[in-house]
Amino acid sequence: MFLSESKFKSVLKSTPLISIDLIVENKKKQILLGLRLNKPAKGYWFVPGGRIFKDETMVEAFSRLTKEELGVELQLSDATFIGPFEHFYDDNFSGDDFSTHYVVLGYRIKLDIPISQLPTVQHGHYQWFDMATLLSVDDVHCHTKLYFITK
Template sequence: MYLSDSKFKSVIRNTPLISIDLIVENENNQILLGIRLNKPAQGFWFVPGGRIVKNETMAQAFSRLTKAELGVELQLSDATLIGPFEHFYDDNFSGDDFSTHYVVLGYRIKLDILLSQLPIEQHGHYQWFDMATLLSVDDVHHYTKRYFITQ
C-alpha cells in the first residue's frame, strides 16, 4: 500500500521505515553502485534498494525491489542476508524539515548485469566498484561503506 505524500511525510516524521538494500556483486567481485537522484543520500554512490510497504512480506518486497531497481525479478532465496543496519538522515524525500530513520535489511546477491539495462528512476548513473575504491572514495555514502566494513 502506497500512501499520499502528506501521510508518508507523517510516517517518516514519526516512525522508522523498514527497507531492503541490495548488495549486488558480479563475477569479478565488484559491487554495483548508483548515484542517488533523490533525498536522502542524494548525489552519493549508493546500493540499490527500497522500502517495504504495508502488508507486503519481505519476500514480496524483495521480488518487487529487484525488478524495480535491477530490472530482474529475483527471489529472496537468491540472496544472503548480511544483517540489519540502521540509517539516520537529517533530511527526507521532500526536504530538510525533518529527518529519516531506516531499519535496513542488507542482502547480498551474485549477479552479472549490464549497466545499460538498469532502471534510472532512483539512480542516474551506475558503476561497478572494486572494494578498495568503494572504501576509499568520498562520494560513496558512508552507509554503503558500512556493508563492507562490518563483515
C-alpha cells in the same frame, strides 16, 4: 500500499521505515552502486534498494525491489542475508525539515548485469566498484561503506 505524500510525511516524521538494500556483486567481485537522484543521500553512490510497504511480505518486497531497482525479478532465496543495519539522515525525501530513519535488511546477491539495462528512476548512473575504491572515495555514502567494513 502507497500513501499520499502528506500521510507519508506524517509517518516518516514519527517512525522508522523498514527497507531492503541489495548488495550486488559480479563475478569480478565488484559491487554495483548507483548515483542517487533523490533525497536522502542525493548525489552519493549507493546500493540499490527500497522500503517495504505495509502488508507486503519481505519475500514480496524483495521480488518487487529487484524488479524495480535491477530490472530483473529475483527471489529472496537467491540472496544471502548479511544483517540488519540502521541509517539516519538529517533530511527526507521532501526536504530538510525533518530527519529520516531506516531499519535496513541487507542482502547480498551474486549477479552479472549490464549497466545499460538498469532502471534510472532512483539512480541516474551506475558503476561497478572494486572494494578498495568503494571504501576510499568520498562520494560513496558512509551507509553503503558499512556493508563492507568487517566488524
